[in-house]
Structures are given as C-alpha cells and as structure tokens.
Amino acid sequence: MNTDSTSMKLTAREKSALIMEGIVTVVLLLLLNLSVIVLLNEMIQTNPGLQDGIFIIKRSVFIGPDHYQLWSWENIFIVLMLVFDAGVVYWRLIRRYRQMQLRHIIGELHYIANGHFDHRIPFTIKGDTQRVITSVNALVDSVIASMDEERKIEKSKDELITNVSHDLRTPLTSIIGYLGLVEDRQYHSEDELLKYTNTAFNKAKQMKSLVDDLFVYTKMRQTDTPLSLATLDIGQMLEQLAASFELEAGEKGMAINIDMPDKPMRIEADGEKLGRVFNNLITNALKYGEGGKHINLRAKQPDDKEVVISVENDGKKIPEASLSQVFERFYRVEGSRSKATGGTGLGLAIAQSIVKRHGGYIYVTSTDDWTRFVIHLPIKNGIQLKDTHEK
Template identity: 35%
Template sequence: MIGRRFFRTVQFKLIVIYVLLILIAMQLIGVYFVSTVKHSLKDNFTANLNDQANLLSNMVAQSLAGLSEPDGRTDESPADSLNFFVHNLFGVSEAEIQVLDANGKVLATSQQDQQAYVGQKNTSLAVSRALQSIRDNEEEVVDEDGVRKKMIAQPVMNEGKVVGAVYIVASMNELYDTVERVNRIFVSGMLLALGLTGVLGVLLAHTITSPIKALTKHAAAVAEGRFDQQVPVLGDDEIGRLSAAFNDMTKRLREALSVNEEEKEKLASILSNMSDGVVAADERGIVMVWNWRALDLLGVSSCEGCGLAELLGVSKEKLADWMGTATRSAIIRREPAEGGEEGVLRVTFSPIHRRDEGIAGTIAVLQDVTEQEKLEQSRREFVANVSHELRTPLTTIRSYAEALEDGALEERQLAARFIGVIRNETERMIRLVTDLLHLSRLDSQQAQLRRQKMNISDMLDEVADRFSFQLRQKAIRVSVRVEEGVPDVWLDRDQIDQVLDNLMSNAIKYTLDGGRIELSAYRRDASTIAISVRDTGIGIPKKDLNHIFDRFYRVDKARSRNMGGTGLGLSIAREIVKAHGGTITLESELNVGTTVTFTLPVPHEGSEPA
C-alpha cells in the first residue's frame, strides 16, 4: 500500500520525468553520434580503399600496357611486378586485391587460396563498369559467412585507354567491431549517466517535494483548526514565496475566524438576550437558527429540523404569501395551554438576500402582543361599558322627563315617583363619574396618599358599625377577629375605608338572609399584614374569577345594576391596595362563599412610611 502510494507521489513523477528526459536526450545524442561515427569510419575506410586502388592502378598501368602489346609478345616481368605489387606493396589484412586485364581476366591476386582464379575472367558488375572506364564503383556485400565486405573496382588507364582494372574486396568486420565498441561504451556511459541522473533526480525531487509535504502537513493542521504553526521559508524561490504566502494566509485566516467567532458570539448573545423571538429559515423553509425566546413563545423545546410553517402552525401557502421579497407582518394566535389563555404573536417576516443569488431564506421576528391585545380589548370594552353605563341612566332620565312633559307632571303622586327615579339615576351617574375620576387619578398616580398610623382592630370595628343597619336588615351575623401581634399600620384611612366599604357592601349584597360575614386581620410575615372579608354568600363561578377585578365586569350584570353597582368597586380597591404597596386576591366557591384578602406592608421600626 505504501509502495503504491509512493508511485502516485509528485516525487516519483519528477524522478521518472527527469530520468525519461535524460534517457530520451541520451538516446537522441547516441543515435546521432553512433550514426556519425559509423558513417565517418565507412567514409574513411572507403576513401582508403579508393586511394589504394588509384595508386595501384597508376603503378600497374605500364605493366598492363606492356601485356597488351599488339605484336602478341609475352613478357613475364610485368606479371612478376604485378604479383609483387599485389603481395607486398598493397597487402591489406583480410582484403583481396585483383589486377585484371582489359578483358577482365585475373592477372594477379593477393590471396594465396585464390590463385586458381588467375587467368579466369571476373564477371562482377563493378569490374564490367570499371572496364568501361566508369569510376566510383563501390558496393557492400555480405558473403556466405555473413561477413560484410566492401568491394571497389577502378579502371586502369594508359594514355586515355582502358588497359585493365583493379578489383579490391576488403572485410568491414573491424569497422563494425569499432562501431559496436562505441555503442557499448555509449550504453555504459548512458547507464552510468542514468544512475547519476536518478540519484540527482531523487535529491532534486526531495528539495521540491519536501517543502510541499511540509505545506500539506500544515494545511491539514489548519483544516483541523490549528493556526499556530508556521511553514519554514527555506529560500526566495517559488516554493519559498509559496510558503510565505501560506503563512500569511494562515495568519489572515486565523484573524478572520477570530473575527467570525467574535461576531458569532455577539450574534448568539444578542439572540439569547432579545426579548423578541427570532427564527431564521432557509429558502426551503427549514429552520436554521433560533433563540430561547422563540422556543418560549412558540411553546416548543427545539426547532431543529422543523419547517417554519409547521412551527408557526400555518399552511405552507399562507407562509409562502407572507415570505415575499419585502418585509411583512402577520398576527398569529397561539393555542392556549392547559389552564392558560390564548396568546397573540406578531410575526415580522424579512427576506435574507444573498449577493447575486436572490432570496436565500427568511428571518421571522416573534413578538408577544398578548398584553397589548388585552389592553386594546380592555380599552374597547372600557369605552363600550362607559358608554353603556351612561346611556342607560340617560335613557331612563330622558324617558321619565318626556313622560313628565307629556302630562305626568299633573299627577302629583306619579310625578313624585318619576322625579325620584330621575334623582336615583342622576346619583348613579354621579357615582359612576366619581369612580371613573378616582380610577383615573389612581392610574396616573395623581391621588396622593395621606398616611396616618392606624390601629387595625379599631378600623375593622368601625367598618362593622357602619354597616350594622344593613346587617340587621338581612339578619347577617358579623364577627371581627384580629390576631395578636398585628401592629399599627401607616395607611390612608379614607382610601382603605373605601376598600373595606366596597368589600363589605359586596359581601352584604350577595349573602343571603341569616348568613355570616367575618372581618379578620393577621400577620402574614415580618413585613406584611393581611386583612380579609369572608362571607357565606352565593359565591362566584370559576370562569369569572380571572376577570373579577376587571373594570365594569359583573358576574350577574342585571342584578348588579339593579343594586346600584357600577362594576368599578373591585377595580378601585385593587388600585388603592396597589398604591399602598400591597396585593389583593379573591377566592370563591359557588354557593359556599367568597373570601377577599388584601395585604399591606408593615414599615420597619424606625423607618418612615412611603
């Protein structure tokens, strides 16, 4: 496996390329060199043979001319001279020299084993061409033993007349042996050069690949998040500049990632501390980012892998309509949890734009507007209730006034009853407006408290005395119970009396004849006392308990209005107790009774009341 990986490395490829380049260059040089040497040796060999043939032809010209005398006389001395020239002066190793007359007959030969050819005619083409006075008759032949030989035939001229020919056949084995030795020397040199080239290639490849390996190692470290390592810069060449550039890139990448992490932490901190919920989805509507507030508002534990439409509880078509190219808002109503109330969310959709790629997703900002909706609804109900409460007595007053105007004034008894009704409705309107003004002052914190130190037991006894007549009328028993240790409290007596009067009035109204009412005070803890009014009246249904302190809210609207109530008593009581720094609660069970308890803070000893 390691060997296979080595054959795929840049180092191996560089070595192979380098060796192949040297090999190709050496081959080209070798072919050219050997070819040049071969041709040079052959040319020299041929030129040497030609020179010998020319020299021999010049020397035997007179002898051949003597042999071809027209008188037909025979002179043995020219033949002897021819043999002398052929055997002694022009003896060439492994070469055959023949001297031929004008008819192509062999007159002399240099080879002892070819003396039988003397007197016979040489029929070779080169000899025939030479006897026709044609020069440059050369030919390479391979004999039966596979020996390469060079054959040359030159004409012998005497006074412009061909008197014979010189025929030389020389072996070229020595020449080709020389060429073969040159080849072997060149191959040996080439192999030695390739070996040295391979070693140098390894060293050169190592000098190139070693920095690349270091860069690869450090790149892997950077990919794993280790930015503290630097690549050594070993020179000012391309690899050195690459190493320097890589170090600079690592530094910049470390800085960029650091800035990115800081921005990411800032974004996470902002998202986690936002009072609004944030949900980001991609172009497919899959949630990518969210904060804890969004989970809280949507009532889920996680948004991972959820679709935005499923998360918000709307259809995909409606969500696609909201997720346009511009910012849009929508109101979504949450399903109430068990025992809870319905929630109202305002969702603002803003598209995420990606450069040159259009919309890449959507950010949904969730705001809990339940309280705002409640306040708006309360405002609308308040205006409607005030209008209704004022319109009812005004309508009654106008009706009775018209009746008086139409003649009822003439009947004294009927007129007196009508005027009494008008007076009662007028007083009711006055009470309503007074309560509204009182609530307005409490809401705007314009009603200043005039605190004084009061004994709780005496205050409760006085309340029971004020309502003694109404209690006797309905045969209701009242009891006042104040635990020991309840201290005197700094409070606005008029305001607290109004609270207690309202609670006692309601208790008397809704307690049947013969019932019982209990006023009690006790110390809840070291800094708080509690005052409660408990009756055995008709009680309040559970569905009305959460709204009992709302303005103009009546459990039994018709009966409450007939009893002269405005529906603002408990609201005023709550605001007065709140202004004193306390709280008020109501517990009730239908047909069993109702208990209203409010608390008042007890200032520490030596401190001034607020």
C-alpha cells in the first residue's frame, strides 16, 4: 500500500498556466488602474471646487513626527491601487492553485476507482483541503476493510459448507451401506443383523450431534439471539458439573478437583448455554488430555466487574502452532478429520461463541505441565470485557 506522504507537485504545464494567469491579471489590473487615474484626473481638472478641496486636505494632513505634508494625491492613489492589485493577483493565483489541487485529488480518486485499491492519495496540502484528503483515504481504508471482511465471511461460509458436507457424508455413507446390507438380507445371523443396525444407529447419532452443535454454533454467532438470563452461582454450577463427570473421569483414571473461594460468586448469564461451555471444556479435557490424571476447575473474582474461571488438565501439551487455531470450527489438534477421538470439531468454537455472546472472552495456554482454558465473564449482563490476552 502506498502511504508515502509528500507535498503536491505541479506539472510544468500547470506552472505555466499559473504564470500566465498572473501575467494576464497584472496586465488587466494595470489597464484598469490607468483608466481610473485618467478618469479621476479628468474629473479633478474640470471641477475647480474639487481641486480646492483636495488642496485643503493636502495642507491639513501631516504624516510622521516631522509633519510631512501630502502634496501628490496621485502617489497616494497609486500606492493604494498597488496594494489592491497585489491582493487581487494573490487571490486569483490561490484560487487557480486550489482548482489544480482538486483536479489532482479527483485524478487520484479515479486511479483508485479503476481498481488500484492499494493506492492512497500520497500528498499533503495545507489548509482545509487536507481534511478532505485524510477523509478520502480513511474512507477507502474502511471500504477495503469491509470488502476484505466480506471476502473472509464468504470464504468462511464456503469452508463451513465443505466441512459440514464432509462430516455428514461420512456417517451417512456408512448408514446407507449398512442399511443396504440389511435391505438385501446380506447377513448370516441375528447377531450380524444387530451389528449392522447398531452401527447405523451410532452413525445416525453422530450426525444428529453434528447438526445440534452446528445449530447452537450458528445461533450463538447471531448477535440478535436472546439469552435466557438469570442470576447464577458459579460455584454451585461447577460443583454440579464435577459431580456429573465424576464417573466418566474415574473410568479414564482422572480426578476432577474444584478450587474456588468460600464467598459465592454470582453473575447474570444464561445457565443452559454457560453450562454447555463448561461441559464442552471438561469433555475436551477427558478426550484429549492423554496421560493426564487431574482436571481442575478454578474460579475467582478479581474485582466487581468480572469472574475468571479456568478448566485445566495435566495431559498432553497442545503444540504451540495449534494454540491460535483450537477455537476454529472443525479444527482438530491431531491433524486429521477422522472421528477416532469422537466429537464434531465444533465444541471449542461453540464455547467461544457463547462466551463472546455474554460479553466475555476465552483463551488457552499450554505447557508441559498444564493446559488451561481461561474464561473471563462479566458479572453484569450488557458489559463487554476487553480481551487483555490479545497480542
């Protein structure tokens, strides 16, 4: 993008036009001055009363400490006319120069409009016209940013359709295949029949899970989607979640621990949707916290504006290159689109959307010891927290 700022330079033709403008103006003013002097002189010569009045004025007017008298009205008139002429010449040249500035600005706008969107008006001009240039450059920047954002949205929609089509087609192909075997009676026993129908049933549930997650994700992305707000006790919510996952965590050899102050922490939020956030994060820790033994749910209230909740596990570290992508739709750290680990790939994207919809933000950190998903939520609904973790 061209952002170099220099003063506007006139072309040789424009400089010649300005010089000619000045010469023509001076010539016309000299002719006008001469005509006025001749007419005034003729009036004075033919009017004795006017001559006497001028003589009296000359005798009565003194200039300076030495009391010089005015004896030549022609000299005074010439001086006044020269001052007037200089003002007229300056006004005409400035007016013409500003017209040239506008032509330069219009030329730059045409250049940008012809598809050179990385170009900006490069020169600076003294006076109010510079505000026009600044506004035009800012407007072009805004339009280009909007176009880029629209392209990103369009690309995002295409990627969403592609990913959804892929994730629906895979289980759907299995369902059709196994039900086709059942339809054609290509099974040898009732156990084999049950195996086919059970596989088709599980694949159908997988499809339903994807559709449900996709519905929640798209709804949370819409800013006009209403929230069912209520006053929630974060401590009680986390204790209930820990109890609901206790059995599953035990089967995986993991323990869920809660760390929070004794003082109740209450916020205005949608309990169902916020519960889904923590549900997704705990589920994510159980599925991908390979080698981990602990899942910690921590909460604190650093001030009267927000609460901070973290869901952490001591499992396998998330690679540095993946940290900035874990909240993207359908992204999987393991680098494949297989369902070996289960899930739709929308869990973290849904969590982020719900947190943002509440005016908060979420981020992840990961070391060899702990992987932490940290959530900042406003205590009062309607407050938008600034993401202090943004780089």
